Amino acid sequence: MIKQLATRKSAAVLTTVALALSVLTMGSSSAATDATWNCAPTKAKPVTVRLIEYFAGPARTPLLNAYARQFESKNPGVKVEIISPSQADSPAKITQLLQAKNVDIVEPAGAILGQAMSAKQIANIYPYFSKTKGWAGLTDYSKFQATLFGKNTTYMVPNGYYTKSAFVRPGALTAVPAILAKIKAGTATWQDIYDAKSTNTATSSMYAMRGARASFTQAVFIIRAYNAPDLNSGGYWNKSTKTSMFNNPKSKDALDLMMKIWHDASPAASVAWGYPEMVQGFIDGTANYLIQDNEVIQMVEDKYAPFTSGKWFLAQMPKGPTGYSAQDVSGGGWSVAQSSKCKNIAANFVDFLTTDPQASIFARAYGVGPVTKTASTDPFFKTGAWAIFDKIGKDPKELKLDGSDVAQTCYGEFFTQADKDMQAMYAGSLTTTDALKSWATFWDTKCINPYKK
Amino acid sequence: MAASIHKLVRKDGKKSHNILAPLWFLIPALILVAIFIYYPVFATANMSFKNYKLFDQGHIFYNGFTNFREIFKDLHFHRIIQNTVLWVTVSLFFQFTIGFILALYLKSKFRFSGLYQGIIFIPWALSGFLMGLVWKWIFDDSLGVLNDMMLKTHLISKPIPWLSNPNWAMAAVIIANIWYGVTFFVIMILAALQGVPHEILEAAELDGCSKAKALFLVIVPYIRPTLILIVLLRIIWITNFPDIIFGMTSGGPNEQTHILSSWLVQKITYDQDWGSGSALGLIMLGVLFIFTIFYLLATRLEEESEG
Numbered sequence: 001m002i003k004q005l006a007t008r009k010s011a012a013v014l015t016t017v018a019l020a021l022s023v024l025t026m027g028s029s030s031a032a033t034d035a036t037w038n039c040a041p042t043k044a045k046p047v048t049v050r051l052i053e054y055f056a057g058p059a060r061t062p063l064l065n066a067y068a069r070q071f072e073s074k075n076p077g078v079k080v081e082i083i084s085p086s087q088a089d090s091p092a093k094i095t096q097l098l099q100a101k102n103v104d105i106v107e108p109a110g111a112i113l114g115q116a117m118s119a120k121q122i123a124n125i126y127p128y129f130s131k132t133k134g135w136a137g138l139t140d141y142s143k144f145q146a147t148l149f150g151k152n153t154t155y156m157v158p159n160g161y162y163t164k165s166a167f168v169r170p171g172a173l174t175a176v177p178a179i180l181a182k183i184k185a186g187t188a189t190w191q192d193i194y195d196a197k198s199t200n201t202a203t204s205s206m207y208a209m210r211g212a213r214a215s216f217t218q219a220v221f222i223i224r225a226y227n228a229p230d231l232n233s234g235g236y237w238n239k240s241t242k243t244s245m246f247n248n249p250k251s252k253d254a255l256d257l258m259m260k261i262w263h264d265a266s267p268a269a270s271v272a273w274g275y276p277e278m279v280q281g282f283i284d285g286t287a288n289y290l291i292q293d294n295e296v297i298q299m300v301e302d303k304y305a306p307f308t309s310g311k312w313f314l315a316q317m318p319k320g321p322t323g324y325s326a327q328d329v330s331g332g333g334w335s336v337a338q339s340s341k342c343k344n345i346a347a348n349f350v351d352f353l354t355t356d357p358q359a360s361i362f363a364r365a366y367g368v369g370p371v372t373k374t375a376s377t378d379p380f381f382k383t384g385a386w387a388i389f390d391k392i393g394k395d396p397k398e399l400k401l402d403g404s405d406v407a408q409t410c411y412g413e414f415f416t417q418a419d420k421d422m423q424a425m426y427a428g429s430l431t432t433t434d435a436l437k438s439w440a441t442f443w444d445t446k447c448i449n450p451y452k453k
Numbered sequence: 454m455a456a457s458i459h460k461l462v463r464k465d466g467k468k469s470h471n472i473l474a475p476l477w478f479l480i481p482a483l484i485l486v487a488i489f490i491y492y493p494v495f496a497t498a499n500m501s502f503k504n505y506k507l508f509d510q511g512h513i514f515y516n517g518f519t520n521f522r523e524i525f526k527d528l529h530f531h532r533i534i535q536n537t538v539l540w541v542t543v544s545l546f547f548q549f550t551i552g553f554i555l556a557l558y559l560k561s562k563f564r565f566s567g568l569y570q571g572i573i574f575i576p577w578a579l580s581g582f583l584m585g586l587v588w589k590w591i592f593d594d595s596l597g598v599l600n601d602m603m604l605k606t607h608l609i610s611k612p613i614p615w616l617s618n619p620n621w622a623m624a625a626v627i628i629a630n631i632w633y634g635v636t637f638f639v640i641m642i643l644a645a646l647q648g649v650p651h652e653i654l655e656a657a658e659l660d661g662c663s664k665a666k667a668l669f670l671v672i673v674p675y676i677r678p679t680l681i682l683i684v685l686l687r688i689i690w691i692t693n694f695p696d697i698i699f700g701m702t703s704g705g706p707n708e709q710t711h712i713l714s715s716w717l718v719q720k721i722t723y724d725q726d727w728g729s730g731s732a733l734g735l736i737m738l739g740v741l742f743i744f745t746i747f748y749l750l751a752t753r754l755e756e757e758s759e760g
Contacts (some may be wrong), residue, residue, distance in 0.1 A: 092722040095507045111508060119510035202611070203595055212703060213723065268617040269594035271706040286595045412508025416724050420708070427619070427707035429528075 037128060039342035041077030047342050048079045049349055052094050054107040054332055056084035059298055060366040064353075067362075071352050078345055087275060088213060098122075101339035104346040108156060109332040110214075111412035117155055118409040122335040125347050126154035132347075134354030142371040145330060148404065156333040157350050159359070160368025162293040164221075164327050165388050166315040167300060172288040173206075175199050183289075186316035186391065190222050190257055193289060193318050197265035208287035209266035211426060212274035216418035219258055221291065221327070224399075225320030226254035232450055234405030235326055236443055242451035244443035246436045254320070255425075255432040262426055271426050282312075291317060295367040297385045307385040314388040316398055323397055330403030331368065410447040417442070494738070501732035507725035520732035529708045529716075537712040540627060541691050547631040549684065552638020557668075559639065560646045570643075577636040585700015588629035592616055592701070619709030622702050626710055629697050634687065641683045645676035681752050688748075689741055713737050 041047035051068075053061065061084045068080035083103070085093040094112055097103035098121040108116050116122045126147070129135055134157070138146065146154045166183065173180045179196050182188040196206045210218050224231060227245045230238050238245050245251060262270075267286050270278070275292075282290040283304045290296075297307070297314075305311040317325045334350040336343050352358060360375035362368075369389065370376045382390050392398050405411070418439060424430035443449075504516040524530060559570055576584065591599050592615035600612040615625045649672055657667045673680070695715035698704060704711035704719055711719070713733065720730035 089722065092725060095725060099507065099510075115508040115510070212705065267595055268614050271617045272702060281595075284596060409509065409511075412725070413506070416508070416726075423705060423707040427709070429707065 228324035235401035246440035326399035581696025
């Protein structure tokens with residue numbers, strides 16, 4: 001499935017975009033010969049490897065701990081410690097542990113990868129890892145993602161892909177059959193989602209808005225849909241003008257509509273909703289349309305109803321006026337910290353996690369897109385609720401972005417500021433025009449423009 | 454070590470106490486305090502003059518008073534100061550008043566008084582952040598038990614936007630904080646009340662003093678030093694208590710329920726701006742330090758004028 005998402009053309013652009021980051025970290029590529037790559041733990045002289053998760057949760061943390069125990073039993077003298085902060089705290093915790101040089105393996109999702117690379121906090125493990133069984137089992141797209149920052153460099157080994165789709169409760173939308181039909185067919189637009197506000201009740205609204213951390217991603221969804229297909233492979237720049245997509249007048253139409261959806265089609269409480277509240281809001285019926293990642297399937301099945309019950313289904317994300325949508329198809333992965341005193345042991349544990357059956361079981365249990373060749377042919381990932389991702393993969397009008405812009409160093413600062421701007425827009429103290437102007441200036445001045453390298 | 458200690462000999466020839474000996478005993482504690490209190494304070498002060506953002510570690514440099522200027526110029530600064538004053542004064546007033554009344558009741562022996570005491574003390578044993586999460590669900594606009602009860606009893610006709618409206622949200626976090634902090638006053642005031650000698654109360658009663666008069670003219674003056682101390686402590690603790698706010702609103706919506714300490718936590722953890730967070734920490738330290746001096750001076754002056 002994921003293999004189809006890869007666009008080879010983008011590799012050249014990606015390499016260019018990431019050039020500055022790569023140059024900063026090139027020095028570490030020869031690290032395979034230093035002492036930190038030659039740890040030889042014994043029972044008498046044990047070694048502890050500390051791993052911190054970004055996406056800790058009940059579906060995966062126990063599994064990771066079980067894998068840690070298995071790895072320990074196969075490697076006498078090695079102890080693996082799994083650190084599992086809440087998802088709200090994990091970005092800060094990972095950053096702090098990297099800063100304190102007190103961790104061996106991190107899961108640098110979101111803005112962390114770029115900033116950690118910029119600070120030379122994660123190691124290039126390609127020379128060592130490319131000879132492992134785990135590497136050999138990765139899909140081509142996973143290898144492409146693993147070498148995102150240049151040939152013969154691996155700063156993050158993917159551990160799962162996150163693809164967004166819409167979770168829909170059809171029972172609540174029977175009053176708008178035409179819109180429901182379009183949602184099912186994958187042709188619904190953002191305007192349709194707004195128009196479905198007529199289904200709101202006193203305790204239930206159409207759209208599960210995100211108001212807390214990462215709220216700006218809501219704006220990015222709709223702005224991309226209004227800009228596509230005129231987007232670069234990273235998804236923040238217009239191909240036609242070679243400037244940030246936030247400069248495009250269409251972005252204002254998109255953001256204005258998003259604010260209307262917030263005011264008229266979303267629960268008031270969603271101003272404080274983060275990831276768990278959004279999911280819970282859908283499960284308890286406070287909201288009937290939720291855009292979230294694939295791992296939410298398991299939660300909805302466990303806490304609401306099985307997929308086969310028909311009480312909910314999955315649809316493609318809403319389209320823009322041009323009939324396109326766009327989303328990042330990247331995700332988390334494992335990185336070895338530059339400060340690790342036993343990089344070979346850390347890389348061995350990453351290899352263990354990446355090798356099947358561990359990787360396949362992890363993908364199925366946690367509900368993320370598989371990274372290995374074996375798992376990608378597993379019918380589980382093509383049937384039932386997962387069938388939607390196959391459909392997304394084959395839809396040329398749903399652009400699959402590679403995450404290269406998200407991996408830029410500037411993204412962390414944008415993330416923080418844009419979240420505050422979203423809150424200000426929700427509260428009515430910031431106009432969409434001013435927000436877009438600020439975001440456009442930010443991307444045009446502080447980030448690497450792939451067209452100007 | 455003993456040989457190096459200067460010793461005094463009294464006129465009568467007997468060896469006196471070693472005047473430096475207490476210092477030697479204090480040294481371990483001083484070292485720990487220096488490591489865990491003074492070093493972080495100095496490190497914070499140093500960092501407050503730096504551009505120190507974790508997401509941009511390639512650009513860490515001294516930037517003078519920029520962090521302080523940005524804090525004072527921040528769009529939300531005035532609101533956050535207002536919130537902090539409101540948070541401290543309203544919480545303190547109700548915590549103290551309710552705590553005092555409960556302590557008076559608990560002082561008298563009655564059936565199951567021990568059980569009541571135990572129940573009242575429970576909140577103090579719980580995590581503030583955890584309590585914030587519990588109160589968050591109580592106040593939830595759509596599914597919260599509070600709105601549900603008020604709707605069912607027809608006290609309201611539509612749900613109150615407890616956590617999505619800035620003003621209601623501020624009220625909600627203060628209510629939760631009052632609930633959480635009452636226990637402290639109950640514990641402390643009850644202990645102080647139990648220290649009031651019966652003889653004084655009996656004498657007051659014999660002199661024809663009513664219970665209310667005895668309370669305000671005998672009991673309160675007697676436990677006044679304790680009250681002054683616990684009020685001071687609570688002001689400092691409430692100011693530095695972001696847990697409930699983070700559990701309930703994370704400072705939102707639109708940063709409208711932040712107080713200084715929750716804003717500081719946001720700057721450090723979410724914004725990852727350690728320079729600005731350190732500057733804010735230093736400002737808070739200064740404000741509380743000045744407040745403490747004024748408070749203690751004022752209460753001492755009052756005591757002297759009464760004396």
